[in-house]
Amino acid sequence: MLEVHNNGRSILWSGVRERAELYVQQLHGYLLLATIEKTV
Amino acid sequence: MEICRQDQALEIRELDPFLAELLRQVPESAQAKDSPAAEERLFSAPAAPEEKDLCSEWKVYVVPELRRLFQSATETVRQDLEQLQCTGKPFANCTLRIPLAHTDAWLNALNQARLAIAVTYQFSDHELCDHYRSPLGSRRDLSLFQVNFYGFLQEFILREMEGNT
Numbered sequence: 184m185l186e187v188h189n190n191g192r193s194i195l196w197s198g199v200r201e202r203a204e205l206y207v208q209q210l211h212g213y214l215l216l217a218t219i220e221k222t223v
Numbered sequence: 224m225e226i227c228r229q230d231q232a233l234e235i236r237e238l239d240p241f242l243a244e245l246l247r248q249v250p251e252s253a254q255a256k257d258s259p260a261a262e263e264r265l266f267s268a269p270a271a272p273e274e275k276d277l278c279s280e281w282k283v284y285v286v287p288e289l290r291r292l293f294q295s296a297t298e299t300v301r302q303d304l305e306q307l308q309c310t311g312k313p314f315a316n317c318t319l320r321i322p323l324a325h326t327d328a329w330l331n332a333l334n335q336a337r338l339a340i341a342v343t344y345q346f347s348d349h350e351l352c353d354h355y356r357s358p359l360g361s362r363r364d365l366s367l368f369q370v371n372f373y374g375f376l377q378e379f380i381l382r383e384m385e386g387n388t
Binding site: 204207208211212213214216217218219220 | 335
């Protein structure tokens with residue numbers, strides 16, 4: 184929370200894409216901004 | 224206005240006609256139909272625009288699910304708000320009873336409304352923190368008051384839910 188407050192964004196979870204999509208969908212259900220990015 | 228917990232519900236008592244009207248506007252305000260910016264905020268992209276496949280699949284499979292979720296929440300709120308139409312006297316204060324089972328729907332609908340209004344009027348962070356501005360100046364000022372009033376209600380609901388667990 185503090186990282187989001189200070190930097191405007193934060194990495195919440197890393198892992199396989201399908202599960203990341205599920206998490207993003209759940210966050211969007213709470214109207215939170217969340218996106219998926221490929222790990223470099 | 225007085226808000227308190229009453230058995231398995233939250234009661235907003237002595238709700239004056241002005242605040243009652245703002246509450247009646249929750250379902251309508253939560254709709255983003257006339258504002259592409261609000262639509263974009265409520266149904267935000269899941270990835271950067273370069274991820275074309277993911278973004279287009281999202282619109283086909285996920286956005287309809289989210290739309291159903293949001294509409295279900297606003298419909299629950301709309302039904303609760305029917306209590307505000309049964310007052311005998313035109314300008315009498317009234318009471319709104321929100322069952323605890325409906326609080327998630329209220330939080331969601333209030334959130335939709337706040338985001339849609341804020342993005343439509345492009346309120347700055349500074350404006351959103353200005354809790355003392357009069358709602359009487361313009362439609363924009365009234366909308367800012369609306370956003371803050373809905374936020375106050377969300378805070379109260381959350382506090383009660385935390386106390387409940």
